[in-house]
Amino acid sequence: MIGIGVIGYGYWGPNLVRNFWETDGCEVRWILDQSQARLDTALRQYPAVRATTNFDQVLADPQVQAVAIATPTRTHFPLALRALEAGKHVLVEKPMTSNRDEGRRLVEEAKCRGLILMVDHTFIYTAAVRRVRELIRRGELGDILYYDSTRINLGLFQHDVDVLWDLAVHDLSILFYLVDELPIAVSALGSNHVAGAPANIAYLTLLFDSSTIAHINVNWLAPVKIRRTIVGGSRKMVVYDDLEPSEKIKIYDKGVDVAETPEQVQTLRVSYRDMWAPNLDTVEALRVLAAHFFDCIRNGTQPDTSGVMGYRVVNVLEAARRSMRLKGHAVDIATLEPSDAAG
Amino acid sequence: MIGIGVIGYGYWGPNLVRNFWETDGCEVRWILDQSQARLDTALRQYPAVRATTNFDQVLADPQVQAVAIATPTRTHFPLALRALEAGKHVLVEKPMTSNRDEGRRLVEEAKCRGLILMVDHTFIYTAAVRRVRELIRRGELGDILYYDSTRINLGLFQHDVDVLWDLAVHDLSILFYLVDELPIAVSALGSNHVAGAPANIAYLTLLFDSSTIAHINVNWLAPVKIRRTIVGGSRKMVVYDDLEPSEKIKIYDKGVDVAETPEQVQTLRVSYRDMWAPNLDTVEALRVLAAHFFDCIRNGTQPDTSGVMGYRVVNVLEAARRSMRLKGHAVDIATLEPSDAAG
Amino acid sequence: MIGIGVIGYGYWGPNLVRNFWETDGCEVRWILDQSQARLDTALRQYPAVRATTNFDQVLADPQVQAVAIATPTRTHFPLALRALEAGKHVLVEKPMTSNRDEGRRLVEEAKCRGLILMVDHTFIYTAAVRRVRELIRRGELGDILYYDSTRINLGLFQHDVDVLWDLAVHDLSILFYLVDELPIAVSALGSNHVAGAPANIAYLTLLFDSSTIAHINVNWLAPVKIRRTIVGGSRKMVVYDDLEPSEKIKIYDKGVDVAETPEQVQTLRVSYRDMWAPNLDTVEALRVLAAHFFDCIRNGTQPDTSGVMGYRVVNVLEAARRSMRLKGHAVDIATLEPSDAAG
């Protein structure tokens, strides 16, 4: 039985508690929040849980093996670090930290203590994204030529985080999960339509050593909601539409037979073949994530959304912020990975 | 009766001839092509037309007042220039020329001779685009905050022109038609998946002095065809989907009440209101364009897609090409407009 | 404070309890179910509620003013009758009873005792259906020419009820809510693809004295889920798609100007005009229903989904069953309404 403390009971915390509750082999021992009203709500629903506003109390409980941190981003680093130092495994909301240096520090601390550091990049635990990865790993898509994602809606403006840190964070985790090659540079441009506020529209492009290219379009000011990602392979292509109720991924068996030499370019054949939409599991992603977290703790294995992935995502977001200031000039993505980046 | 010569009878020429044919007050006198087979096809359908492979013959006909040039892009400049020098009005396919300098030369030649120079940016003559402009001019959208277009499909690779010159050219003309403010810089990135070939995927972002931003996503390697443009205004927003059979433009009366000071940011209200899809005329755009061309000739007025617009489009495309080489670094768009740019 | 007992805690009962719980001015005093396991589940979530397997206990509680019955259809009549006889107001799941005679008996019992009898035809409390009624009442649609509904999906076969009693029941309630004129006859045809089982596909058509016609297509064996209703008026038409996330109703301002005499038929003009999708509230329908039930109890007013509507729905379903046996022959719908049918 793995004892867990959930830190933060605002928007996301209740979802974590509910899924932990329904996962075998785990006990939610503590819920921490600074708001007594929220703690009262929590206690009404989960009378057996301990409620507190004091992080030390959670860390002091020897039956707590892990904490799940669902607080504002800027607090992720100090809370996660103290938890790791107290010997607890950590699950932390995305983005993992506010900057790259904090991210590297967490990865190294977890590594040197042999603890699990996992980031709640929830999309990685959806049946749709896992199926696309499976297709790529089996070679069905061929070489990955491009990743193109549109993630737009009419959203609440946030004043402490821009649209990249709010929305592109999802695509970056999906991209790192799907594509093995690491990007080498990022170009970003955006606009804010409120004086002094962070960007509410942004376009981010990732460059690779190969001809692979990745592009992410995020927007809080769109009149329609779109969640559509295209993964173009040399053999097949996938359109992943997260808003489709039953056919979230469609695989197009069509493509261009790429010529080897410039002379052949004119004879490139565009061939339209069939489309196929596999049936997907409908298990809630957070349930899959919870079970995976506990499996990693028990078996000492690295999670699919490890601290290293969390670091890479933050690293790109930080470089994108610089590129935006440079009017889109591509910024190299620091190649110094945390020491266990191989994991 | 305006006599016209159509230069080039390949893919687009027959459409021009058919629409000129059905427009009152005009006579297609000449069809020119280098292929005798194509000329034979033309003659079978239009026995009264003169067929030729000799441009001089067309220009020498005193009853020819105008020529329509539907040949490969690199030939637009010499053909259009000779036609203008021969005192003929010119309609030329998009893009108007291969580069900015040629474009400026044509604009100035037409201006100094008092001739009409018009570019076949066909989309400007669709009921959908004209309706959006009308909404903007009437102030219904408020300030234009962004223009975001996705124009992707599985296309034939072209070896002499990249995807920007093939597809983004449409969006640039629409953008110049809709938005009065001129962009000041362009950032572009792309990728080619065939060694030595031009880019088949590209992302182009235009910056303005105001917080307006424009973004164009073009791709010849997409498994699905998308033609969707969002124009975000401070009061209303438009989604224009050219593939919708009957509801091509949808106007969303929803938006964010933008706060004036940073302090107000948190109280920004996102309000969802109604959607409205006006009924649109279904007249073929090229028919509207043909009538407009002849009206401009008769009345000596500047066309909606004048040589100046054609120049501006080519100017952005040329700057985008430089930006792509600079890995997305924003390139200033030359502010030197042709002398009649006010037109 | 209105005390309420919820009878049946299977699929739907928990939704009723949750919505009553969150509605002011009401107290869920009892939950009744024959399964102790279900009662335990209920008690875990609502410790203050009394759990029982004994209906008499609920009825004997003087603080219980109303019961909500969410048990299998065949038990609705005896339970509702006993509750009315015990002086309790009644909310009962749809269909109200298994046959017309039971329905009439309940309506009369409630009327003579001055009690509220309401049927949980949930769709009537959605913002979409209420908006369509509003449009009709304001005369925006003109005369109602037809109602055409497709309600199909891949469903679990039920062995005690056919697809009409399971799915068409929704459309019948919506139809009675929207259209004032009562149907005079019903024709139904269907098929069962399992020997001895009830129909899993059925088509039901309602005839009126006027030229209005209503048609309902229900199917448990469809590979795709469709919930689309068209209400055709002489002035405007509505398409109501319950699966659309944000634009559930679309109003088409187009129609045919109906000629008055046969001679004019040839000149009928079909005119396409605009489409309009109003923004709709997103309050849960069951919440609206709960508040409406308590308002009716407090004010002694008839609910929008009164026992009379419940009777009319059952009356049509019973006649449809006869028509199906007669191979589609139209069966008159008994004109004898319960005595308070005017309500």
Added chain:
Amino acid sequence: MIGIGVIGYGYWGPNLVRNFWETDGCEVRWILDQSQARLDTALRQYPAVRATTNFDQVLADPQVQAVAIATPTRTHFPLALRALEAGKHVLVEKPMTSNRDEGRRLVEEAKCRGLILMVDHTFIYTAAVRRVRELIRRGELGDILYYDSTRINLGLFQHDVDVLWDLAVHDLSILFYLVDELPIAVSALGSNHVAGAPANIAYLTLLFDSSTIAHINVNWLAPVKIRRTIVGGSRKMVVYDDLEPSEKIKIYDKGVDVAETPEQVQTLRVSYRDMWAPNLDTVEALRVLAAHFFDCIRNGTQPDTSGVMGYRVVNVLEAARRSMRLKGHAVDIATLEPSDAAG
């Protein structure tokens, strides 16, 4: 070289001429119409063709082996009969005749003279419909459980023909092409919203000896255009949407494992599996039809849309008209087929 005369040059005739023109091995020798203006139009486009208003002239030409009749329905019978009596093969527009007796007469005349009698049920020559038939013939769909079609739009009211004869005629031909079992009875209901005019909305249901059921919903008064047919099989199901630009047919590998005995009903498993959309040819159906007509003439084989199919379609339409008068009562479909019905 097969010489052909095209009778009627109104809406459909020009399409026939164009497709014959582009089909090898055939010569359009005559175009007949009562309007000299239409004949002039025809001659302008096809100067080598003979134009006439006199049917005898066409029949007298010994080089005319076949006529294609594209005139109003009521004239099909006399024209086709005279053509057959003159020894010409006949292609006739749908519906083949105005009633069953005329249909039988034509079938018998063609049979006894050894001539081809083919009906222009164009949909049978689309890649989509042919693919569905192929799937059925290969057993991929299993037993056909139902055919359900919605074919609605805002159409021009016609005063001489009702909506069944205008629209359901398509579905009936598709149904006869796809399903081998012949229907035994038809029930139909409809409504006309113009006094004295024929029905503009109708619902037609076909019954079979087996549990197969077919349903067709046609409407000239719908605000949206829908062309969607579901073919439900015991193993797989097909959704055919003729308005989809590229994925017209979708095959759902999901279904219900039908129990053999009533006791098993409760254990029916509904299983959702994959969806698959095959790529389809985009050749114009009329081109395929033209080639098929000439092949049948050359080889003396029966067309896929033979006179017998044409007769069966008219037979159902005539029975449906009676059923509509009987308020939906199912009318037996005359089992007396023309003598060569086996063809």
